Amino acid sequence: xxxHTSLNVKQAVLEARYRAQMPEGKRWDPVIHANAYAVPxxxxxxxxxxxxxxxxxxxxxxGWVKTVQDAKKLRTMTINGRYEAMYEKPSFRxxxxxxxGCLIPVSGFFEWHTQGKKxxxxxxxxxxxxxxxxxxxxxxxxxxxxxxxxxxxTMLTQPTNALMAKIHNSKKRMxxxxxxxxxxxxxxxxxxxxxxLELLAEAYAASALEAYSVNKLITSRTEPTDVPxxxxxxxxxxxxxxx
Numbered sequence: 001x002x003x004h005t006s007l008n009v010k011q012a013v014l015e016a017r018y019r020a021q022m023p024e025g026k027r028w029d030p031v032i033h034a035n036a037y038a039v040p041x042x043x044x045x046x047x048x049x050x051x052x053x054x055x056x057x058x059x060x061x062x063g064w065v066k067t068v069q070d071a072k073k074l075r076t077m078t079i080n081g082r083y084e085a086m087y088e089k090p091s092f093r094x095x096x097x098x099x100x101g102c103l104i105p106v107s108g109f110f111e112w113h114t115q116g117k118k119x120x121x122x123x124x125x126x127x128x129x130x131x132x133x134x135x136x137x138x139x140x141x142x143x144x145x146x147x148x149x150x151x152x153x154t155m156l157t158q159p160t161n162a163l164m165a166k167i168h169n170s171k172k173r174m175x176x177x178x179x180x181x182x183x184x185x186x187x188x189x190x191x192x193x194x195x196x197l198e199l200l201a202e203a204y205a206a207s208a209l210e211a212y213s214v215n216k217l218i219t220s221r222t223e224p225t226d227v228p229x230x231x232x233x234x235x236x237x238x239x240x241x242x243x
Contacts, residue, residue, distance in 0.1 A: 001080045002134075002155060002175045004110035004218065006123075006231075007043075009130055014043065014105060017131050024240050027057040031215050033110070033218060033230045034058075036079040040158040044153060045103040046138060047187040054102070054138070060154035061141040062091055071141060075152065083176050085199040086137065087193055095137040099189045101196075103133040103178070104155055110218060113239060114170040120236050121218050122167045126212040135176040135200055156200065156222065163206035166242055177204035211243060 011028040015021055022028055022043065034040040036058045043053035059075030078091050086096040103201070108125030126132040138153040139162035141165040156176040160167075178186060183197055185191065218225050 001157060001171055001173055002109050002111065003026075004078055004109070005034050005036075005106045006108045006125075007031050007034070007103075007105055007131070008107045010172075012122045013130060014053075016018055018045050018053075018105065020045055020053050023055060026053075026055055028053075028226075029171055031226060033225045034229060035225070037076065040083065042153070043105060043182075044136065044138065045100070045105070045133075045187070047101065047189055051083070051227070054151065054185065056138055056151045056153045057101075058153060058155075060091065060095070060137065060139055060152045062094055062139055063141050064094065065089075066144065068094060068143060068145065071143075073149075078152075080157050080173075081154045082173075083135070083158055083197070086156065087197075092137055095139045096193075096196075100138050101186050102136045102138045102153055103134045103183055103187065104153070105131050106175075107131055109134075109175060110214070111164070111168045111169075111174070113167050113213075113242065114119055115239060118162050120239055121214050121216060122211050123214050123231060124164070124167065124209055124211040126208060128208060133178045133180075135178055135186055159205065161203045161206040161209075163209055163211060163243075167211055174204075176200050177209075179204070213239065 008030045041055050060078040061071045064069045068183045081092045086092045112119040136153045141150050157173045158176045160172045160174045212233045218230050
């Protein structure tokens with residue numbers, strides 16, 4: 001699963017990549033490390049308004065949730081969603097059926113390799129472009145007490161490719177990374193369920209990614225983690241054979 005991402009690019013680069021603008025009054029500053037449990041707001045591209053970024057919170061709250069307590073509990077369980085079950089799981093099927101697909105821009109993401117009881121963090125990024133898109137779903141939920149509408153999203157995952165199988169060896173899952181051609185297809189509202197599932201089943205080429213181990217600052221609970229030091233390579237001799 002993937003709970004840690006990076007979008008370490010300037011707003012102008014982000015806007016040029018997707019040919020979309022930030023909403024009026026909003027701006028994007030580079031994020032080196034975002035933790036899903038901190039409920040970050042992220043710029044997404046949707047088919048509803050493909051030329052304006054939608055600023056949504058990570059951790060999807062389905063529109064049918066009845067209470068604030070249930071919303072808070074559920075959003076920690078919908079950070080990721082398996083693409084294979086997106087039309088079946090109650091948390092995702094309404095959004096999938098309503099064709100609420102979205103593109104989640106990242107410059108990279110973090111994942112952990114497990115060896116016995118130890119875990120080693122890695123940073124994974126595209127090797128031929130600054131930004132890659134992850135397929136997601138989004139939904140809106142109205143707080144019954146205040147009427148405030150919350151727009152939220154989940155990140156879809158798929159089985160690992162050859163590179164990610166070495167790194168994320170415990171769960172064997174990775175984000176549903178999309179090529180630029182797949183991005184355009186995924187946002188088409190005319191796609192049928194079978195076509196969406198077939199598109200997301202395609203593994204992103206391992207050769208289009210690069211990865212390296214980083215220091216364990218990323219897991220700190222006392223020090224800032226949205227800092228350049230998080231991306232610095234760090235060698236662990238016991239797993240030097242891995243890549």
